[in-house]
Structure formats: C-alpha cells, structure tokens
Amino acid sequence: MxxxxxxxxxxxxxxxxxxxxxxxxxxxxxxVECPLLDNIQAGTNFTQASENKIMIEQITEGLPAFEKSILYKIYLEGYSEAEVAKQLNMSQQAVSKWKKKILSQLSQTTKLLD
Known part of the structure; x- marks a missing residue:
C-alpha cells in the first residue's frame, strides 16, 4: 500500500x-510584444499613421541612443525582450528594467506636456 x-x-x-x-x-x-506601428497602421489611414510616427519620433528624440534602440527594437520592430537582450549582450531582466524605466520617464514627460 x-x-x-x-x-x-x-x-x-x-x-x-x-x-x-x-x-x-x-x-x-x-x-511577446507586438509591433506598435503594425497596430497603428492597421486601423488608420495613411495621414493618421504618418502623424503617429512623427509623434513617436518627437517623444523619443530626447532619449539617449541606447534607450531609444531598446524601445525601437521592442515596440517598433517587434522583437521580444529576450531577443533584444541577446542582441545587446544583456539579460532579459535588464532589458525589462530598462524598458520600465524608459516608459516611466516618457510617461512623466508627456504628463508635463499636457
């Protein structure tokens, strides 16, 4: 038993x-993150998509190149955090922390603009 x-x-x-x-x-x-521009372009016309691209570029223009590359790879090119980490020789957790930090900075700057 x-x-x-x-x-x-x-x-x-x-x-x-x-x-x-x-x-x-x-x-x-x-x-897995989905590319931001794919979502924008799917539901809007060309003018709206162009305006959104310009807005994204204006928001991210104050970021250092390293931080900007992380956001572009994740949200615009559609890479996962793990793939970006492998490309940048970092851990996935480090990429996640950078992403959260960058997004909080951008959130604060956009709140100041409103």
Missing part, C-alpha cells in the same frame, strides 16, 4: 509539472 501511494504521488507530481510547463509556455507566447 505504501509503495502504491508513492507511485501515485510521483505520477501526480509529474503531471502537475507538465501542466505547469504548458501554462508557462502559453504565458511566454502571449507576452
């Missing part, structure tokens, strides 16, 4: 691990 219980528990734990891995992969796939 004791051995049957341990075999049951072992298989139960393995099934839980497999389920966790499947859920993790699904979340990872859903987290």
């Amino acid at each position: 004791d051995r049957a219980q341990t075999v049951y528990e072992r298989y139960k734990n393995e099934i839980c691990r497999i389920g966790w891995r499947v859920q993790y992969r699904a979340r990872k796939i859903n987290r």
Whole structure:
C-alpha cells in the first residue's frame, strides 16, 4: 500500500509539472510584444499613421541612443525582450528594467506636456 501511494504521488507530481510547463509556455507566447506601428497602421489611414510616427519620433528624440534602440527594437520592430537582450549582450531582466524605466520617464514627460 505504501509503495502504491508513492507511485501515485510521483505520477501526480509529474503531471502537475507538465501542466505547469504548458501554462508557462502559453504565458511566454502571449507576452511577446507586438509591433506598435503594425497596430497603428492597421486601423488608420495613411495621414493618421504618418502623424503617429512623427509623434513617436518627437517623444523619443530626447532619449539617449541606447534607450531609444531598446524601445525601437521592442515596440517598433517587434522583437521580444529576450531577443533584444541577446542582441545587446544583456539579460532579459535588464532589458525589462530598462524598458520600465524608459516608459516611466516618457510617461512623466508627456504628463508635463499636457
């Protein structure tokens, strides 16, 4: 009886691990950033898309080149944080922290402009 219980528990734990891995992969796939310009261009006309591009360039013109490249790669070119990290020889967590920092700076500057 004791051995049957341990075999049951072992298989139960393995099934839980497999389920966790499947859920993790699904979340990872859903987290991939989508290119910003693709979304803008899909629902608007040429004039609106051009104005949006100009607005994005104006907002990001005050950023250093490194920070600007991170945002462009993630939001405009559609790379994931992990892919950008590999290109820049950084960790994915570092790219995530840079992205959050840059976005908060941009948020503060746009609030000041309003």
